[in-house]
Amino acid sequence: GENVEQHPSTLSVQEGDSAVIKCTYSDSASNYFPWYKQELGKGPQLIIDIRSNVGEKKDQRIAVTLNKTAKHFSLHITETQPEDSAVYFCAASISGWNYGGSQGNLIFGKGTKLSVKP
Amino acid sequence: DTGVSQDPRHKITKRGQNVTFRCDPISEHNRLYWYRQTLGQGPEFLTYFQNEAQLEKSRLLSDRFSAERPKGSFSTLEIQRTEQGDSAMYLCASSLSGREETQYFGPGTRLLVL
Secondary structure (H helix, E strand, O other): OOOOOEEEOOEEOOOOOOOEEEEOOOOOOEEEEEEEEEEEOOOOEEEEEEOOOOOOEEOOOOEEEOOOOOOOOEEEEEEOHHHHEEEEEEEEEEEEHHHHHHOOOOEOOOOOEEEEEE | OOOOOEEOOOOEOOOOOEEEEEEOOOOOOOOEEEEEOOOOOOOOEEEEOOOEEEEEEOOOOOOOOOOOOOOOOOOEEEEOOOHHHHHHEEEEEEEOOOOOOOOOEEOOOOEOOO
């Protein structure tokens, strides 16, 4: 089955610096890669996602890149702010047309705790 | 608030007791997922429904666990004869099936088994 590895497990940056979190996946059939932000005591919040038909996607200060050949994808946060401090999870799944249009269950990495120091 | 809601948010129980959690998905979403998250780990898939049909179950879902979605709207997750190893955050997510399907998570129910 799919296995997702995420690095680093902790990341500390100064406010205004960039942060990069990397994930690798094992199943070449995976084609959907979301990133979630989880604050203490809350559920994961989707911040950006990418599907395998594109190599990069950007939304304001957040960008995700995907390298299907190498089976890795990365989250880039620019101009970090203290409110970016949280645990970030990458995930992978196989999205197909089973059951009338299906996104398989998400396989998550173990998370990266990002601390942004003012 | 029109997001995914879960109830209760916290539950403390004694080993051997039964517990039931409820999830209300985003109203137009036909898919509903249950995940479990232990401390320091990412969420792990348990099961999912499309409308009222339970379509997939993880091997993590032992026979003490049962989930239902009787009318294709809210779902319940019951754990019978709880064990200390069941202590975790139980997360619910919902989505609308289709090419651009995206899962949105609720706040979770934190279970502590004493």
